[in-house]
Amino acid sequence: MKGQGRGLQAYALLYLLFLYAPIILLPLFAFNSGTIIAFPLQGFTTDWFSQMWANATLRTALANSLLIAVSAAVLATCLGIFAARASTRFEFPGKGGMMGFILLPMVLPEIIVAMSLLVVLLGAGVQLSILTVILGHVLICMPYAIAILSTAFSSLDKSLEEAAYDLGETRWSAFRLVTLPLVMPGIISSLLISFTISLDEFIIAFFLAGNQPTLPTYIFSQLRFPKQIPMIMALGTVLVALSIVLLALGEYFRRRGNARMGGNPTRGFL
Amino acid sequence: MTDDRKPMIECRGVHKHYGDYHALRGIDLTIRAGEFFSLLGPSGCGKTTLLRTIAGFEDISEGAILIDEKRMDEVPANKRPTNMVFQSYAIFPHLTVAQNVAFGLRRDPRGKAEKSALVDETLALVGLRGFGNRAAHALSGGQRQRVALARALILKPKVLLLDEPLSALDRKMREQMQVELIKLQRQVGITFVLVTHDQEEALVMSDRIAVMFEGEIAQLDGPEALYARPANRRVADFIGVMNFLPARIVAEQGGGATVEVPGLGMVDLPARQISRANPDDGGPTIGFRPETMTLLGAGATHSQPRETNATIDEVVYYGDMTYYDLRLDGAAAMDGKARPVRISMRNVFGRDVQEVGTRTRLAWSPGSLVLFR
Numbered sequence: 001m002k003g004q005g006r007g008l009q010a011y012a013l014l015y016l017l018f019l020y021a022p023i024i025l026l027p028l029f030a031f032n033s034g035t036i037i038a039f040p041l042q043g044f045t046t047d048w049f050s051q052m053w054a055n056a057t058l059r060t061a062l063a064n065s066l067l068i069a070v071s072a073a074v075l076a077t078c079l080g081i082f083a084a085r086a087s088t089r090f091e092f093p094g095k096g097g098m099m100g101f102i103l104l105p106m107v108l109p110e111i112i113v114a115m116s117l118l119v120v121l122l123g124a125g126v127q128l129s130i131l132t133v134i135l136g137h138v139l140i141c142m143p144y145a146i147a148i149l150s151t152a153f154s155s156l157d158k159s160l161e162e163a164a165y166d167l168g169e170t171r172w173s174a175f176r177l178v179t180l181p182l183v184m185p186g187i188i189s190s191l192l193i194s195f196t197i198s199l200d201e202f203i204i205a206f207f208l209a210g211n212q213p214t215l216p217t218y219i220f221s222q223l224r225f226p227k228q229i230p231m232i233m234a235l236g237t238v239l240v241a242l243s244i245v246l247l248a249l250g251e252y253f254r255r256r257g258n259a260r261m262g263g264n265p266t267r268g269f270l
Numbered sequence: 271m272t273d274d275r276k277p278m279i280e281c282r283g284v285h286k287h288y289g290d291y292h293a294l295r296g297i298d299l300t301i302r303a304g305e306f307f308s309l310l311g312p313s314g315c316g317k318t319t320l321l322r323t324i325a326g327f328e329d330i331s332e333g334a335i336l337i338d339e340k341r342m343d344e345v346p347a348n349k350r351p352t353n354m355v356f357q358s359y360a361i362f363p364h365l366t367v368a369q370n371v372a373f374g375l376r377r378d379p380r381g382k383a384e385k386s387a388l389v390d391e392t393l394a395l396v397g398l399r400g401f402g403n404r405a406a407h408a409l410s411g412g413q414r415q416r417v418a419l420a421r422a423l424i425l426k427p428k429v430l431l432l433d434e435p436l437s438a439l440d441r442k443m444r445e446q447m448q449v450e451l452i453k454l455q456r457q458v459g460i461t462f463v464l465v466t467h468d469q470e471e472a473l474v475m476s477d478r479i480a481v482m483f484e485g486e487i488a489q490l491d492g493p494e495a496l497y498a499r500p501a502n503r504r505v506a507d508f509i510g511v512m513n514f515l516p517a518r519i520v521a522e523q524g525g526g527a528t529v530e531v532p533g534l535g536m537v538d539l540p541a542r543q544i545s546r547a548n549p550d551d552g553g554p555t556i557g558f559r560p561e562t563m564t565l566l567g568a569g570a571t572h573s574q575p576r577e578t579n580a581t582i583d584e585v586v587y588y589g590d591m592t593y594y595d596l597r598l599d600g601a602a603a604m605d606g607k608a609r610p611v612r613i614s615m616r617n618v619f620g621r622d623v624q625e626v627g628t629r630t631r632l633a634w635s636p637g638s639l640v641l642f643r
Contacts, residue, residue: 159360160360162347162354162360163354163356163360163362165347166325166347166352167348167353167421168348169348170348177373182364
């Protein structure tokens with residue numbers, strides 16, 4: 001029995017090492033003064049970070065990516081709210097099929113989505129730009145947004161909104177005063193997930209951005225130049241730190257929301 | 271019952287269709303001001319649909335609903351003089367008790383201090399004085415129920431609609447809330463319309479009860495009339511326990527009838543003891559309640575006009591009551607079928623519980639029988 005436990009422990013440890021060791025290497029080399037990514041480490045430096053900040057193309061790519069990710073997150077979440085509310089509150093013909101098609105991009109190969117979008121956009125004569133990337137990202141973020149928001153909406157008692165309406169509110173103010181605050185943790189989760197998906201999405205951005213760089217496409221283009229790799233490591237470090245902060249924030253809001261409604265603060269998504 | 275009170279709710283030929291499903295089939299109903307009125311029936315009978323059409327949550331397909339003598343056709347739920355207590359209570363979990371109760375006052379022009387005094391007053395009315403700052407999600411079932419009541423009553427509606435408000439509570443709490451609701455209704459004088467599937471609850475609380483089956487009102491009466499003289503066999507079966515024995519009509523005179531009942535013999539029944547049978551009941555039937563017949567101990571005397579011999583088949587002891595399943599002598603004479611009847615006796619001091627297999631006597635009066643034909 002005891003030996004078996006040891007084996008499982010070792011397995012879990014190896015597994016975690018395999019998952020996270022590459023990520024731990026990021027900050028290690030980002031602060032390493034050597035230009036070659038290899039041990040032993042040379043010395044401590046923050047040059048790569050200042051070099052990164054001084055790089056105008058990178059700054060454009062970052063600005064583009066942030067604009068795309070924020071727009072895609074907000075759009076996907078707004079559309080997700082409509083779809084989730086409709087699918088959890090009302091019965092209408094073709095509901096199952098419709099929801100199925102909206103969720104389909106989750107399992108569709110992204111390269112197929114990207115290629116077909118490109119063909120359609122070019123065929124329609126649409127100029128490739130940041131806008132087209134935003135549209136593509138909304139498409140792939142929607143399934144996740146709807147999955148999260150449907151859970152939030154379906155755990156709500158239908159009578160709550162009716163009660164607010166019965167007490168003299170309008171349909172809209174009943175939604176705003178009762179439903180919206182109660183699904184807010186779901187909305188925040190949806191925004192964060194969509195933002196994260198969009199920020200590091202490569203294929204659609206690569207196909208649809210035209211000549212505009214996004215962070216992932218910029219990183220990919222720089223990998224050809226060994227000189228740039230320490231700077232990419234620095235960029236990676238910043239992104240990892242940012243992700244951790246975002247995740248922690250999301251979890252904080254979700255737990256606070258759960259606790260306020262009397263639920264178990266650790267239950268649920270994420 | 272004071273019948274001169276003005277009508278508060280009138281339903282005139284109300285029909286409701288959901289696609290092919292005919293949920294309400296011509297409801298005609300008048301509920302008077304200040305009445306405690308119940309809609310009673312099994313699930314799917316349309317009682318909740320009727321309540322929701324009165325509240326304005328559902329449109330009606332045909333007919334009219336009037337509240338306080340005004341037609342409600344074009345009036346949406348948020349403008350109707352009704353408020354609802356939901357089955358799930360629908361307490362807003364992100365608000366405090368006081369915020370929940372004050373929710374309906376949001377559009378009220380009165381000042382903050384005045385509103386908060388009103389909230390305190392209403393909380394005191396439902397027995398929740400000092401609970402204002404509690405988080406709503408931390409309350410027990412009974413307390414949620416009270417918050418839901420306070421939240422609806424603070425708006426001083428003309429009608430309070432209650433959708434199975436006690437079904438989520440345990441038995442003790444339910445019985446306590448039944449009494450409190452009656453007291454509360456008398457205190458505020460608002461018309462209460464209660465939906466329930468629990469016949470006991472309806473009998474305990476209501477001034478009048480409408481029994482509904484399949485979208486129609488089968489009987490509308492006070493609790494005593496409903497219990498003692500059910501309009502048809504289905505109502506009799508739904509409310510309380512009723513024994514049924516086949517009957518043969520021997521003679522009819524002036525609305526009344528003389529019937530022969532196996533085990534009970536020949537009985538004369540006046541017109542007021544005759545109700546409608548359902549078409550599939552298979553002929554005329556005599557019905558009587560378990561407590562209307564008395565099981566006699568050995569040598570006991572009685573003042574009832576009739577006496578019948580019987581054998582005890584089963585004894586079920588409930589503490590305050592004992593139920594006896596009896597075989598009446600001659601009950602099987604007509605066609606050989608055994609027809610056990612159930613008699614209930616209160617366990618008072620000095621009256622022993624009788625044993626299975628005992629030969630015994632039953633005292634009864636034809637006045638407690640109902641003929642369904």
